Amino acid sequence: MLDGTSETQFEESTAVSEATGAEALTVEQAIANLSHPDTSLRYYAAWWLGKFRVSDPAAVDALIAALRDESDRTELGGYPLRRNAARALGKLGDCRAVPGLMECLGCEDFYVRESAAQSLGMLGDASCVPALLGLLAGGVAAAIKVPGRPHLAQPYEAILEALGALGAVEAVEVIRPFVEHPLQRVQYSAVRALYQLTEDAAYGDRLVAALQSDDINLRRVALSDLGAVGYLPAAEAIATAATENSFKLFSLKGLLERAMRQSPHSLSADAVKVMTLMDEML
């Protein structure tokens, strides 16, 4: 993810302090606020519904409607409310949001496209795979920076990661060239997706190697990627990576979840090994 790594990793940790520090809402208020005349209240309500995973159908309907909001615009023509609504819908687990999110993949606002791609990856409905693949048209050659903006033509990291999460094996050949993209973050996203789609350890090991990067932000991204794919051979390398314990703890959690899914009825040696390392990160 572009800049979502630290946000998502620490989001759960800070849920309580933010809930008490920020304006307290009820579910009804938050849904009502999505159509409040004050755009900042709408923006906050969309974030709040996602944060507290309010999967009430009325909340989902209101957020889907907010994906077409025209009233809240930034100076550069962005759609802040659409961005937050798209992000929130990914967390609510209701696949009714898929058509609206797919429409958002064509939005002129890069960040709306990015949020939609991330959420489509989370919802697990593979019907959006062709639409995601459409954004990779032109391949690596087209994946260049937009002049004057801090981002590439498309949210490649989010798209690649979503394709991996959705199990889009038909996308493997389209994804593979992105392993050589000039930006390391895009490379990692491609590697992460390819590991999920092929289970080839060479891709997992490439993420492990990324833990040695000179750039702490890239090391954090690699930790997040390894956690997302649950690459168990990475356990020790994660525990000894040169980053904060919290990042390592969250990464190891992904490995533990993978180990538990592989062996749901008993504690496997892998699970105990990962928990031993997690205990040291507390």
Added chain:
Amino acid sequence: MSTSLATLIADIDRADSPERLIAAVQALAAARLEGGIPTLIRALGFNNPGAAVTAVKGLVQMGEAAVMPLLTLLDDYNYGARAYAIRALAAIADPRALDVLLSAAEADFAPSVRRAATKGVGQLLWLKLADSERAIAQSRTYDTLVRILDDADWSIRYAAIAGLQALGQSTPDLQPQILETLRTLADSDIAVQARVQWAIATLQSPQPVPNSFPGSQTPIPNP
């Protein structure tokens, strides 16, 4: 000795780069002088993570001698320094830190500090307490850890289970109660569930869990 202590402290105050500061703190820590403890505690607040981590290691090596200075010099206003002091107290495991660790576990606003305190409070060296105080301290710790099991943050709940496991291992009297709490715990998070299973297996077996791998370095005091 006092000249060398004065020199070591002066080196810290003279350090004019982050690297020299870390080296000077390292030198003071390596000398293991009781007189250096207040300066090591001061180094927790230099806003230099390298120096702070080095000072924490030095304080932990000093053990018991560092406990009262850490408690009395605890900086209520410098959040960063306080976090490092809490980590040092948790690692030294002297039960005189009980109140400070319990309140950090329940109420600190930094999740990383809460996790360290929550896990650490379960592995205090209870035998250092007078017989009359021990059971009360252990039962307060149990009550706090059980309250923390309701935290919204999975990582804090995970730490509470590690803390309860350590408490159960060090406190046979509380073991049946802790096992019952763990067995009836319904946690929605799969990682927390796994930690519960592991804690139950560990508490039930006098020997290490069959699956646990050697090289684990979680020191759990078991007097």
